[in-house]
Amino acid sequence: MDLISNKSNELKGEVKLPGDKSISHRAAIILPLCHGDAVVNNFLFAEDTVNTLNVMKMLNARIKIRENGIHINSNGINGLKKANKLLYVGNSGTSIRLLSGLLSALDGKFVLYGDNSLQKRPMKRIIKPLNLMGARIKSLYDNDLAPLIIDGGRLKGIEYNMEVPSAQVKSALLLAGLFAEGKTAVEEIQKTRDHTERMLKFLGADISIEDNIINIKSGNYLLAKDIDIPGDISSAAFIIAAAALTENSEIIIHDVLLNETRTGFIDIFKMMGGEIEIIQHGISNNEPTGSIIIKSSKLRGIKISDEFIPRLIDEIPLISVLAAFADGETIIHDAKELRYKESDRIKSIIHNLNIMGTHVEEFEDGMLIRGNTYTKKDEYNFESFDDHRIAMAFSLVGLILGNTKVIGCENVRTSFPEFVQILASLGAKIYSIY
Numbered sequence: 070m071d072l073i074s075n076k077s078n079e080l081k082g083e084v085k086l087p088g089d090k091s092i093s094h095r096a097a098i099i100l101p102l103c104h105g106d107a108v109v110n111n112f113l114f115a116e117d118t119v120n121t122l123n124v125m126k127m128l129n130a131r132i133k134i135r136e137n138g139i140h141i142n143s144n145g146i147n148g149l150k151k152a153n154k155l156l157y158v159g160n161s162g163t164s165i166r167l168l169s170g171l172l173s174a175l176d177g178k179f180v181l182y183g184d185n186s187l188q189k190r191p192m193k194r195i196i197k198p199l200n201l202m203g204a205r206i207k208s209l210y211d212n213d214l215a216p217l218i219i220d221g222g223r224l225k226g227i228e229y230n231m232e233v234p235s236a237q238v239k240s241a242l243l244l245a246g247l248f249a250e251g252k253t254a255v256e257e258i259q260k261t262r263d264h265t266e267r268m269l270k271f272l273g274a275d276i277s278i279e280d281n282i283i284n285i286k287s288g289n290y291l292l293a294k295d296i297d298i299p300g301d302i303s304s305a306a307f308i309i310a311a312a313a314l315t316e317n318s319e320i321i322i323h324d325v326l327l328n329e330t331r332t333g334f335i336d337i338f339k340m341m342g343g344e345i346e347i348i349q350h351g352i353s354n355n356e357p358t359g360s361i362i363i364k365s366s367k368l369r370g371i372k373i374s375d376e377f378i379p380r381l382i383d384e385i386p387l388i389s390v391l392a393a394f395a396d397g398e399t400i401i402h403d404a405k406e407l408r409y410k411e412s413d414r415i416k417s418i419i420h421n422l423n424i425m426g427t428h429v430e431e432f433e434d435g436m437l438i439r440g441n442t443y444t445k446k447d448e449y450n451f452e453s454f455d456d457h458r459i460a461m462a463f464s465l466v467g468l469i470l471g472n473t474k475v476i477g478c479e480n481v482r483t484s485f486p487e488f489v490q491i492l493a494s495l496g497a498k499i500y501s502i503y
Contacts, residue, residue, distance in 0.1 A: 072460060072475040072489065074467025075498040080318040082495045086305055088113040088298030089326045090484055091264050092356065094163045095240070096296050097121045098171060099265075100141045101130035101149065102247065103272055105293035110138045112298060116483040117161035124168060127152045128175070143293055146248060151177030155216075158183045160411060160483050163237055165215060166195050167265075170241030173204035174248035175221040180209070182216035186411050186455055192217060195241045198229045202245055202253070224249035226287070229256070233406070234379045236261040236330075239283070246285040247274065257281040261379045262330040264356070268296075271355040299358040300325040304485045306334045306384050307461050310391055311497060313343050313366040314469050320363050320495055321348075327357045333380025335361075337388060341368045341395055370397035370440050378403050382410075386462040389418045392438040393427045394469060401435035411480070412454035421451045421463050425470075448472040457481050461488055468497055 088111035096109045098121060112118070122139070126132055129150045131142040156179055158164035165181050169192075172179045182188065193213035196206045205220035226249045229242060239255050243265050246253030258281075266283055269276050272294060275286040305325045312318040327335075327347070338345060344364040351358045368391055373381075381388070385404060392399035407414040419436060422429040426444025430437040449467070453460035453475050460478040467473025478501065481488050492499050 070479045070501050070503050072464040072478045073500055073502060074464050074473045076471035077468040077496060077498045078316040078318065080312050080315050080320060080495045080497055083321040083323060084308065084491055084495065085323045086300030086325060086491070087111065087485070087487055089301040090115060090118060090303065091163065091262060092268070092298050092326070093118040094121050094167065095264050095268050096298065097125055097132070097139070098167055098244070099268055099272065100293055100296070101125055101132070101143045102146050103143050103291040103293035104145050106140070106142050107293035108135070108138060108140050108295045110295070110297045112138045113301065115486055116159055117164060120157065120159040120161055121164045121168070124156045124158060124164065127154065127156060141293065145291070146174065149175060151175070152179060155180045155182060158187065160184050160187050160480065162187065162190055165192070165217070166237035166241050167244060169195050169199060169206065169217060169219060170244035172219045172221050173199050173202065173206065173245045174224055177221055179219045179221065180216055181219065188215045190214070191409055194233055194235060194238050198227070198238070198242055199245055201227050201229070202249055204245065226251035226253040228254040231255065231257050234259040234261050236263070236265070240265040243269065243276070243283065243285050246287065248287055250287065252284055252286050255283045259376060259379050260330060262328065264328070267355040294354070296354045299353055299356060301485070302326045302328070302331045302334070303383050304488070306387055307465065307485070307488065308491065308495070309338060309343070309345065309363045310387050311465055311468060311492060311495070312363040313338070313368065313391070314394055314465065316365055318365045321360060322363070323360045324358055325361060327359045330380055333377050334384040334388070337371070337373060337377065337381060340371050341391060342366055343368065368395035370395045370399040370438070372400045374402040378406070382406055383458060386414055386418055386458045389422065389436070389438060390462045390465055392440055393422060393425060393443060395440040397440055399438045399440065402432065403434055405434040410456065412456040412459060414456065414459065417452070417454040417456055417459045421459070424449060424451055425466065443470070445470070448474070451475045453477045453480060455480050457483050457485070461485065464499060467499070
């Protein structure tokens with residue numbers, strides 16, 4: 070599938086987005102560890118989250134698909150059982166890392182594997198601490214990559230200082246800590262998205278947070294509760310950018326996640342001069358939510374580094390596109406983690422910005438982008454690099470410059486299947502071809 074986009078303006082309307090991907094993953098994994106029945110509303114049915122659901126079903130989790138969500142009937146971890154086949158997680162780093170934490174506590178032997186892209190992503194960061202807890206995890210090819218062989222069983226709590234800022238690693242340890250003897254303490258270098266902590270607390274886990282240290286004790290009875298998942302803020306970022314970049318646009322996004330560990334994009338967007346206003350605030354299952362208004366904006370370049378990066382690591386491809394149309398220079402540092410995503414996103418971004426003719430300089434941990442230096446061409450043909458966020462970000466270029474194609478965008482289904490449909494409903498001239 071390729072994405073085709075053409076010059077657009079006056080994007081207008083109101084929209085409610087599919088559920089947040091990070092929270093959907095966690096609901097699918099954590100609710101089956103509880104006791105009782107629960108309904109999850111606005112669950113995101115994207116490839117990544119469906120792969121998580123499929124693995125949980127293979128572990129005997131009683132999950133039923135219902136309109137706009139799922140129903141879970143659970144009897145705690147004892148209701149799960151050894152799988153009788155390999156466990157496939159597709160392209161999802163969240164799935165493989167969080168499930169590794171859970172499987173470490175289950176009796177049995179499991180093999181977790183994914184697609185070619187996933188099997189290039191680093192796994193030592195979870196293998197090392199989980200093995201310290203007593204898990205027996207090894208890389209099938211002894212290269213610290215997936216496939217992972219997990220021989221689960223009895224675990225003990227540990228105190229662990231995180232070596233990289235990673236919500237996935239932290240969450241794997243907390244899920245293992247739910248069933249480990251004693252207390253598990255995880256100290257973060259920088260605060261990362263905290264959906265696991267929020268959901269565990271909401272469902273009754275003995276979890277506490279002091280500064281950058283998260284403590285969890287095993288033995289608490291988790292009670293299943295209904296969960297209403299707010300709209301995905303990472304998906305909302307593409308709608309925000311589309312409205313900002315096009316003329317005479319105004320869009321309202323309802324009921325979107327506003328967790329401060331995920332709103333780095335909104336903070337950066339404001340710093341760049343973006344016209345955005347939060348008009349409602351709420352709390353849903355221990356997560357802050359709200360509705361926002363976005364208008365056409367004149368943007369300026371800024372410097373992004375250090376404490377911002379963990380809060381917007383997924384949005385940097387999109388910020389790079391905004392920077393290409395902003396006045397002045399945008400400089401991004403401390404983002405080396407981009408090299409270990411679905412693609413080497415630093416190289417992917419720079420490749421496509423070069424196709425635009427934009428002045429860009431590569432750093433080991435980021436880049437410099439000089440805004441409004443692009444070259445006007447009859448057409449722009451970008452590569453997705455099998456990376457959904459690269460694909461969606463560069464498809465927005467066509468809304469401003471026209472006649473744009475992004476090649477190989479099947480990957481958009483992993484996180485935002487309704488991307489084209491929603492943008493088109495707001496007036497964007499964008500469509501997909503097969």
